[in-house]
Amino acid sequence: MTSAQKFSVADREQILTRLRNETFDLLIIGGGITGAGIALDAASRGLKTALVEKNDFAYGTSSRSTKLIHGGLRYLKQLEFGLVREVGSERAVVHYLAPHLVVPEKMLLPLSEKKGLGYWLTSIGLRVYDYLAGVKAEDQRRMLTRMQTLRYEPLLKTDDVNGGAIYAEYRTDDARLTIEVIKAAVQHGACILNYAKANDFIYHENLIGGASVTDLLTNESFIIESKVVVSAAGPWVDQLRNINNSRHGKRLHLTKGVHIVVPHKKFPVRQAIYFDVEDGRMIFSIPRGRTTYIGTTDTTYTGNIDEVLTTQEDAQYLLNAVNANFPSVRLSLADIESSWAGLRPLIHEDGKSTSELSRKDEIFESETGLISIAGGKLTGYRKMAERIVNLVIKKHFQANVYKPCFTHKLKLNGSDFSSRKEVSRYISSVAQKLSTSEAPLLTARYLVENYGRQTDQILAMAETDHSAEPIELRLLLAELSFGIQFEMVASLPDFFVRRTGLLYFDIQKVDRWKQKIAEECKLTLGWDDNRFKSELQALDRLMRDATKFKSA
Numbered sequence: 424m425t426s427a428q429k430f431s432v433a434d435r436e437q438i439l440t441r442l443r444n445e446t447f448d449l450l451i452i453g454g455g456i457t458g459a460g461i462a463l464d465a466a467s468r469g470l471k472t473a474l475v476e477k478n479d480f481a482y483g484t485s486s487r488s489t490k491l492i493h494g495g496l497r498y499l500k501q502l503e504f505g506l507v508r509e510v511g512s513e514r515a516v517v518h519y520l521a522p523h524l525v526v527p528e529k530m531l532l533p534l535s536e537k538k539g540l541g542y543w544l545t546s547i548g549l550r551v552y553d554y555l556a557g558v559k560a561e562d563q564r565r566m567l568t569r570m571q572t573l574r575y576e577p578l579l580k581t582d583d584v585n586g587g588a589i590y591a592e593y594r595t596d597d598a599r600l601t602i603e604v605i606k607a608a609v610q611h612g613a614c615i616l617n618y619a620k621a622n623d624f625i626y627h628e629n630l631i632g633g634a635s636v637t638d639l640l641t642n643e644s645f646i647i648e649s650k651v652v653v654s655a656a657g658p659w660v661d662q663l664r665n666i667n668n669s670r671h672g673k674r675l676h677l678t679k680g681v682h683i684v685v686p687h688k689k690f691p692v693r694q695a696i697y698f699d700v701e702d703g704r705m706i707f708s709i710p711r712g713r714t715t716y717i718g719t720t721d722t723t724y725t726g727n728i729d730e731v732l733t734t735q736e737d738a739q740y741l742l743n744a745v746n747a748n749f750p751s752v753r754l755s756l757a758d759i760e761s762s763w764a765g766l767r768p769l770i771h772e773d774g775k776s777t778s779e780l781s782r783k784d785e786i787f788e789s790e791t792g793l794i795s796i797a798g799g800k801l802t803g804y805r806k807m808a809e810r811i812v813n814l815v816i817k818k819h820f821q822a823n824v825y826k827p828c829f830t831h832k833l834k835l836n837g838s839d840f841s842s843r844k845e846v847s848r849y850i851s852s853v854a855q856k857l858s859t860s861e862a863p864l865l866t867a868r869y870l871v872e873n874y875g876r877q878t879d880q881i882l883a884m885a886e887t888d889h890s891a892e893p894i895e896l897r898l899l900l901a902e903l904s905f906g907i908q909f910e911m912v913a914s915l916p917d918f919f920v921r922r923t924g925l926l927y928f929d930i931q932k933v934d935r936w937k938q939k940i941a942e943e944c945k946l947t948l949g950w951d952d953n954r955f956k957s958e959l960q961a962l963d964r965l966m967r968d969a970t971k972f973k974s975a
């Protein structure tokens with residue numbers, strides 16, 4: 424699919440009318456990657472599907488991950504072979520579905536005598552990893568000598584390194600992947616709304632028959648009738664199990680993971696690196712556009728799940744890890760341009776530390792029929808969705824009426840590229856069209872890796888609209904217009920955090936243009952003065968949270 428179907432805040436009333444009046448086969452609560460994947464799987468197989476999200480799509484963990492489509496190398500240490508096989512082989516599938524958005528990235532793994540598994544165990548481990556994930560011969564791991572490793576990354580602490588390895592992973596943008604899967608589900612007939620909170624369940628003869636929901640933009644409440652309800656509420660899954668009186672047995676264990684972003688010139692890594700740190704954990708440093716981002720932490724979290732913040736200690740831990748392993752870099756708190764903090768909804772196991780807890784997904788079924796899914800990985804969203812929809816069909820519908828899962832063939836919007844080379848050629852052609860902008864190649868890469876061939880629509884809008892404005896603003900206004908018409912953008916944070924990622928990766932650009940973008944929203948979305956002011960305040964608060972850290 425190349426061009427998107429309308430999916431706009433202007434059509435909310437129509438979507439609300441459907442949600443109020445129709446009876447659905449399946450209602451999904453939660454519009455992160457898990458809910459999005461289930462919606463696409465279910466709708467494409469013929470189930471009449473609805474999804475409600477209480478914030479914006481990908482507001483929760485699905486915009487706060489390390490943004491890798493990865494096989495989870497470290498899960499080999501936990502002997503989770505099944506998980507490594509599933510997510511490892513899913514990487515190539517998700518790359519096929521969106522080759523512009525799921526981009527191959529070679530990962531450097533420096534080795535040291537003092538830390539990590541050592542040369543031979545790593546060599547065997549990576550071999551097993553490639554085998555389980557079915558990695559093609561040309562992409563399989565390559566072991567490196569000490570000198571080769573230091574040539575790949577001269578910033579590494581030289582006396583620590585005694586070799587290295589290069590292996591294959593993929594990078595992505597988690598929130599953009601989520602919105603593209605949501606859009607694909609809408610194209611298959613799913614009825615989907617953000618800023619719609621499920622407050623309670625409704626029951627028919629003791630079995631769940633839908634949910635009561637509040638439209639948070641108008642504060643109106645209504646009932647959605649549905650034969651089956653699935654909760655894909657991530658860290659909020661146990662809140663909904665509480666409401667359903669079914670939080671018995673296994674429960675969630677939330678751990679916080681923080682990432683910090685610094686200018687690439689301050690930490691100029693040549694490629695993504697996964698390095699061991701002194702406490703036995705491993706950390707990623709990943710170059711992206713003008714920045715490098717570093718993560719992550721993994722600490723038990725018991726605070727407010729609706730407001731998860733980076734603390735000074737989190738940030739300092741990551742800075743110390745970089746400074747200890749890349750001694751010439753000397754990063755300080757003042758170098759941090761942005762950050763994010765997310766929660767892993769893991770399944771509690773007595774006596775295990777946070778890093779020992781399994782990353783596998785878990786399905787809970789309550790006596791009244793609520794199906795909840797938590798845990799898992801961004802990478803495995805499609806297989807998790809297939810499992811859930813298989814279960815739903817088996818338990819509640821006549822199996823032979825519905826198609827088997829075929830989401831592995833459903834390319835996402837803007838993804839009609841036959842190879843990565845074709846993506847590169849398209850990036851060059853976009854860069855040529857942007858030759859008057861300040862950094863044409865960087866801008867072209869940003870646009871194409873976010874939107875794929877939908878970039879054509881954005882460029883066309885930038886050519887015709889706001890022609891008196893500087894090109895940077897014209898392009899941003901075109902992205903906004905695209906977001907409002909095709910991606911359900913309803914607020915400034917939707918646009919700057921989850922559709923464009925600019926609040927994380929180009930916060931100065933947000934600062935430069937937030938007023939102009941807010942003025943455009945006021946015009947297009949009909950905001951009054953109060954809304955205009957509160958939107959800018961909300962954005963400023965997020966910018967502060969991402970840069971000014973309190974002590975825990």
Ligand code: FAD
Pocket residue numbers: 452453454455456457458475476477478479480481482483484485486487488489490491492493619620621622655656657658659663679680681719765766767797798799800801802803
């Ligand atoms: P969420 O994204 O949290 O979605 C749940 C949604 O439910 C939220 O948007 C929330 O607003 C909504 N909701 C809650 N209650 C209600 C309600 N009552 N009504 C309506 N909506 C509701 N995985 C990878 O594959 N690769 C990685 O690199 C990676 N890195 C990670 C790094 C960190 C720090 C963390 C924390 C996780 C990482 N993961 C990674 C895991 C991955 O991010 C998660 O598995 C995935 O995003 C979970 O998605 P989800 O949809 O289940 O949850």
